[in-house]
Amino acid sequence: MQFEQLATVPDPGAGPEVYRQHARTWLRANLPDFMRADSPDWRAPTLAESSAWEAAMYQAGLAGMTWPKAYGGHGLTLREHLAVNKEIGALPMPESVSSIGKELAGPIIMAVGTEQQKQEFLPAILAMRQYWCQGFSEPDAGSDLARLRTKAVQEGDTWRINGQKIWTSGAAKAHYCLLLTRTGTVADKHRGLLMFAVPMDTPGIRVVPIKSIDGKESFAEVFFDDVVVPDSARLGAPDEGWNAAIRVLSIERATNRMYRPWRFECELRQLIAACKSDAQLASALDDGYVQRRVGDLVSEIDGLKGLVELTVARMLRGETIGARGSLTKLYWSECHQAFAGLALSLLSQVGPHSSPLARRAQKAFTTAYLFSRAETIYAGTTEVQLDVIAQRVMNLPKDLT
Amino acid sequence: MSHEELRPEEFAQAAEAAITDALSRPDAGAMAQVLAQAGLTGVMAAEEDGGLGLSLDFALPIAHAAGRLRLPLPLPEQILLASALAGTPQAAALAAGERLAGIAWQGSLQSGHARLDNGPADWVLVADGAGAALLDASALPRDEQAALDPDHPQAWIALDGAPVLARLDARAWDALQRQAHLLLAEFANGAAEGALQAAAEYMATRVQFGRPLSAKQAVRHLLARMRLLQDVSSAAIRRATQADEYGAPRDTRPALAGALANAAFVIEKAIHLHGGMGFTWELPLHRALRAVRKLDAAFAGLASGNGRAFIQSV
Numbered sequence: 001m002q003f004e005q006l007a008t009v010p011d012p013g014a015g016p017e018v019y020r021q022h023a024r025t026w027l028r029a030n031l032p033d034f035m036r037a038d039s040p041d042w043r044a045p046t047l048a049e050s051s052a053w054e055a056a057m058y059q060a061g062l063a064g065m066t067w068p069k070a071y072g073g074h075g076l077t078l079r080e081h082l083a084v085n086k087e088i089g090a091l092p093m094p095e096s097v098s099s100i101g102k103e104l105a106g107p108i109i110m111a112v113g114t115e116q117q118k119q120e121f122l123p124a125i126l127a128m129r130q131y132w133c134q135g136f137s138e139p140d141a142g143s144d145l146a147r148l149r150t151k152a153v154q155e156g157d158t159w160r161i162n163g164q165k166i167w168t169s170g171a172a173k174a175h176y177c178l179l180l181t182r183t184g185t186v187a188d189k190h191r192g193l194l195m196f197a198v199p200m201d202t203p204g205i206r207v208v209p210i211k212s213i214d215g216k217e218s219f220a221e222v223f224f225d226d227v228v229v230p231d232s233a234r235l236g237a238p239d240e241g242w243n244a245a246i247r248v249l250s251i252e253r254a255t256n257r258m259y260r261p262w263r264f265e266c267e268l269r270q271l272i273a274a275c276k277s278d279a280q281l282a283s284a285l286d287d288g289y290v291q292r293r294v295g296d297l298v299s300e301i302d303g304l305k306g307l308v309e310l311t312v313a314r315m316l317r318g319e320t321i322g323a324r325g326s327l328t329k330l331y332w333s334e335c336h337q338a339f340a341g342l343a344l345s346l347l348s349q350v351g352p353h354s355s356p357l358a359r360r361a362q363k364a365f366t367t368a369y370l371f372s373r374a375e376t377i378y379a380g381t382t383e384v385q386l387d388v389i390a391q392r393v394m395n396l397p398k399d400l401t
Numbered sequence: 402m403s404h405e406e407l408r409p410e411e412f413a414q415a416a417e418a419a420i421t422d423a424l425s426r427p428d429a430g431a432m433a434q435v436l437a438q439a440g441l442t443g444v445m446a447a448e449e450d451g452g453l454g455l456s457l458d459f460a461l462p463i464a465h466a467a468g469r470l471r472l473p474l475p476l477p478e479q480i481l482l483a484s485a486l487a488g489t490p491q492a493a494a495l496a497a498g499e500r501l502a503g504i505a506w507q508g509s510l511q512s513g514h515a516r517l518d519n520g521p522a523d524w525v526l527v528a529d530g531a532g533a534a535l536l537d538a539s540a541l542p543r544d545e546q547a548a549l550d551p552d553h554p555q556a557w558i559a560l561d562g563a564p565v566l567a568r569l570d571a572r573a574w575d576a577l578q579r580q581a582h583l584l585l586a587e588f589a590n591g592a593a594e595g596a597l598q599a600a601a602e603y604m605a606t607r608v609q610f611g612r613p614l615s616a617k618q619a620v621r622h623l624l625a626r627m628r629l630l631q632d633v634s635s636a637a638i639r640r641a642t643q644a645d646e647y648g649a650p651r652d653t654r655p656a657l658a659g660a661l662a663n664a665a666f667v668i669e670k671a672i673h674l675h676g677g678m679g680f681t682w683e684l685p686l687h688r689a690l691r692a693v694r695k696l697d698a699a700f701a702g703l704a705s706g707n708g709r710a711f712i713q714s715v
Contacts, residue, residue, distance in 0.1 A: 017646065086646070272715040285712050288705055295708030299637070299659035306636030306656075327629050383622070390621035394628055397605050398616040 003030045003053070009061030012076050019061075019076075020083035026060045027091055037092035037364045038270045040356040047173060050097040055128040062088070063102065064126040071110070072123030082258055082312045089262025092270060100170060101125040101132035103256040104249075105178040108195070112236035112244045121176070121197065133174035133200070135165040135222060142167075143384045145180070146189040150224060152181035152196065159196070159234065161204075161227040167378075171207045171220040174200050179224075183238045193242040195235040202227050214370040253379060254311045254325030260332050261304035264339055267368070268297060271343050274361030278354050284346055293342050300335045307331060323392035330385040333375040340369035407455070413462035416441055420463075420470045429501060429521050432474055437498025441476065445484035446496040452483060457580055457642065464584040468591025469598075471688045473553050475503040475519045477584035482526060482535070485577045489567050491524070491535060500524055502535070504581060506699040510534055510560055518555045518699035519585075519692070524566060525558060531571035536563040550691040555698065582653035583642055585696055586660035590634040592689040593664035596671035597627050599686065603675055620674065627670055630663035658704040664693045 010022045033039050035053065045053070057063050065081040067073020074080075096102060106125050109117055124130040141147040150163025161181055171177070177198045184192035198205070204227035209217040235241050272294070275281040284290050307328045311321060343365035350362040376382045390396045419439030423432040436442050444460050446452020453459075464477045482502045483495035494500045503522030508515030510529040517525050517538070525538040538558050547554040569577060601624055604615040614620050634656075641656035668690045672679035679686060 020646065083646075268711070269715050272712050276712075276715065291708035291712065292705040293708065294711055295655075295658060295704035295706065296662070298707050298711050299655040299662070299704065300633075302640065302655040303633035303637040303659050306638075306640035307633060309640055310636045327632055330629055331633060386622040386625040387618075389625035389628055390615075394601060394624060396601065396615040396621055396624060397613055400606075400608065400613055 003056035009074060012080055016079045016083040019080045020087060023062055023084040023087040024090075026062065027057075027087055027093070030056065030060075031091055031093055035094055037094075038273070038357070038360065040360050042360060042364070045094055047097060050094055051128045053094075054096060054098060058126050058128070067106070067110070067122065067126065071118050072126045078255070078312045078315055082309070085259040086262050089259030090266055092263075092266055097170070097173075098125065098128060098131050099257070100134050100174075100178070101130060103252055104134055105132040105176070105197075107248045107252060108178065108245045109197070109235065111248050112195070112241045116232070117197065117235065130175045131170060131173050132176050132178055133168050133171045133222075135168055135177045135179040135198070137167045138164060139166050143381055145193075147186060148180060148182050148193065149186060150179070150181045152183055152194055154183070154231075155228075157231050158228050159231065161196070161198070161224045161229065163224050165222040165224070167210075167219050168222045169219045171200070171222050172209060176200060177222065178235075180242070192238050194238040195241050195245060196229060196233045197235055198227065198229055198233060202229060204228070213373055214367055250323065250325055251321055253329050254321045255315070258308055258312075260336070261301050261308060264304070264336055265301050267343075267365070268294070268301070268339060271346065271361060271365065274355070274357045275346060278350075278358040280349060280354070281346065281358055290346065297335070297339055297342065300331075300338070304328070304332055304335055323388050326380070326385040326388040327393065329379060330382060330389070333382065336375055337372045340365060340372040344369045407459070409458045409462050412444075412459050413466060415439060416463040416466040417470070420466050420472050424470060424472065429474055432472075433479075433498035433501055436474075436476065437496065442479050442498050443483055443496030445480055446492055447484070447487045450483065450487060450492040451496045452492075457583065460584055461587045461638070461642070464587040465591035465594070468588035468593075468689075468692070469595035471592065471595065471685060471692065473688070473692070474501065475522055477588050478502060478504045478519065478522075478526070478581065481577055481580050481584065485569055485573055486535065486567050491567050502526065505558065507701070508557075508560075510563075513560050514557055515560060516555060516557050516699075518695040520553060520556060526569070527560065528574075529568065531574070533569045533574040533577070534565045535567040535569075536560065537566055538563070549694060549698070553691070555695055579650065579653045582657040583638055586634065586638050586657040589660045589664035589693050589696055590631065590638060592693055593631050593634065593667035596668040596686050596689050597624070597631055600624065600627070600671035600674045623670055623674065627667045631667055634660040634663045654703060654707050654710075657700065658707055661693060661697050661700065662704070665690070665697060668693060
């Protein structure tokens, strides 16, 4: 694949609309047809193809917008980040194969890493030379990280790590694991937590893929048996690093994959176009109930856009987002599940006689329906988000004061 | 104080005080007088008509406060008509609170009847071909529908021979509808916020099983969902007031449809959370529910219409 390499990204002083127009023009000119989920020629891109695409996006100024220039970023604000994300959402392009690096490991390293770590990792993440996986969840510590068991023991200039992680997306392809361990015992609960950047080729690491509901093997169990890493792999001091990471995570929850509502709208358009392209399916669009459900989704997507834009406006004013990211996470995950449910039912009669667009949509949205089961689980389950909203947004008392 | 110094948020406090004052008055006419004296009815009206000449941004917090405090008057409609009819004697009368005006969202001059859901009103704006006509409805025969709201019934009004006081052309009527969608959405959202606040406060103080009910996860999660929907409505309305990325006005209908559905959910659940008390006439939440359900009736079919419009746009 060859992508148009732009020598310069627009001057952000020209305003976010100029930047958005650049994103729009570049993405539409360069996104390969086979990567478009609405193309009858769609196929799953290989890792190398996805990587090349994302590297080209980065070169064109469409990734790492808010990262400092010193670490390979474009040194821009959330304003340009949002402008670009609207255009990313408007096209049915594949999800990033490096979102853990770009949206989790990168921002955390930026907050807690040493200068050397920042130089080593951050530019490599943006240039798609390094993929990361996230080693937080354990069999006994999903929503409740206080029950984390994976243990790190300091031995001179090295650390010895033993334990097990689970639901680790992209572990098989990752170069590094953002690993959360504890330095004491489980009785310490949230104290003594320590993060590492662990190279995945370190002896003692074993990756066992898990087949997921959508038939893929993209996540895994990862075992750490006497894995020894140098002290330079440590990200921050015990406690201090993790506390900084929590703050990063709350911002990430509110700002990651900001393109979602625009992508959901794009998917809804694809669904309607697919139905319109097929005589049998088109008649369903005259049904008042279907129109009502589409109308409800349009309102929900509008509301989600509003939440995202309000978050950006607040952050640009320097306000803290705190627990409010939970509102956005809860809303988008349920909104997308509602869409996927509608798509599944509208496309249930697709067969060999159906139009190519309808057959493509049925494959894409059946997968989306199955994958969307995960959306109310990962990044904090619905129940965790509801707890956070009740506790930290609404301050609802649990006892009489 | 010059207008340049005014900010919509500051206006919200003055609106709260004036509406609270108005609610202590015996009838709609007296309430309108209080609101007018505080500048609320004329907030968007031209200065020549006795108004403040401010933008929709200043009317939004007023509509929100009216919803939150359950003001039983068509204040959002009055604000907009006092502005849209600029330069007419009617605009001045509405800004001064001498008359009350509402908008009939169902029916038309051509069909001979129209329904006023959010009243009471002396004057009613009714669709008239591509535009709209302001009618003096005070002497027109009406069939009151008191089932949903006996205190402030919906009314089907017979329009034959109705005196037309003023007309809006298609463009002005379209602009008025867009602004009305936003103000009424904010009115419903205010009603939802009031109900949510009442429910959250009650749950925090009502002790059962030795603890406040807000300690119960089922209650906490329901309140959190109510808060989510109320926040979503606010965000959607805010967004719909802003031009899109290309400077064109945004479609206001999805924000209104969402705000009405979200408000109905929040208020219904707030009533539920009040237990037996929620079912009483004494607790005022039923008034909020009636107001929002009347708006829902006024804009019947809005959500499916939005769906149809989206489908046609593809």
